[in-house]
Amino acid sequence: MAFFQSITSDDTHTLSNKASKPIAATSVLIANKHDSSKNTIELKINDGSTSYTFLKTVIPSKTSLSFDLPQYDPATYSLELTTNDDGGATAIDVTISGTRAFTASEFKSIST
Numbered sequence: 001m002a003f004f005q006s007i008t009s010d011d012t013h014t015l016s017n018k019a020s021k022p023i024a025a026t027s028v029l030i031a032n033k034h035d036s037s038k039n040t041i042e043l044k045i046n047d048g049s050t051s052y053t054f055l056k057t058v059i060p061s062k063t064s065l066s067f068d069l070p071q072y073d074p075a076t077y078s079l080e081l082t083t084n085d086d087g088g089a090t091a092i093d094v095t096i097s098g099t100r101a102f103t104a105s106e107f108k109s110i111s112t
Contacts, residue, residue: 001097001098001099002095002096002097003015003016003023003095003096003098004093004094004095004096005093005094005096006092006093006094007081007083007090007091007092007093007094008090008091008092009083009090010083010084010085010090011082011083012080012081012082013080013081013082013083013094014078014079014080015028015078015079015080015081015094015096016074016078016079016096016098017078018047018048018074018075018076018077018078019078022074022075022078023074023079023096023098023099024074024098024099025069025074025079025096025097025098026068026069026097026098027066027067027068027069027096027097027098028043028066028067028069028094028095028096028097029064029065029066029067029094029095029097030043030059030064030065030066030067030081030092030093030094031063031064031065031092031093031094031095032059032060032061032062032063032064032091032092033062033091033092033093034061034062034085034088034089034090034091035061035062036061036088037061037085037086037088037089037090037091038058038059038060038061038085038086038088039058039059039083039084039085039086039088039090039092040056040057040058040059040083040084040085040086041055041056041057041058041059041065041081041082041083041084041092042055042056042081042082043055043056043067043079043080043081044079044080044081044082045072045077045078045079045080046077046078046080047076047077047078048078051080052077054067054069054070055067059092079096081094
């Protein structure tokens with residue numbers, strides 16, 4: 001199953017929220033669609049108090065990057081992408097491969 005998100009602003013964007021419909025992500029495709037602006041991206045997981053960076057790099061214009069994700073618990077960590085276009089224009093498409101995971105509360109209600 002694939003999940004898609006289009007990003008048009010510099011910020012930290014939650015791609016998979018641990019508290020609400022987390023995704024057991026296995027890989028991510030990040031495409032910089034802008035014609036001339038590069039974009040600095042940081043792909044990380046965050047448990048609410050600490051973040052752990054998987055990848056931080058600059059993506060040139062009209063370029064995409066595919067990245068296999070390390071295994072992590074999507075009910076413990078949110079998957080986030082921080083973007084910075086260095087004064088240009090953000091035009092990022094993100095496609096996540098994975099499956100819908102259960103939140104801790106959803107899991108508890110199923111297992112009891």
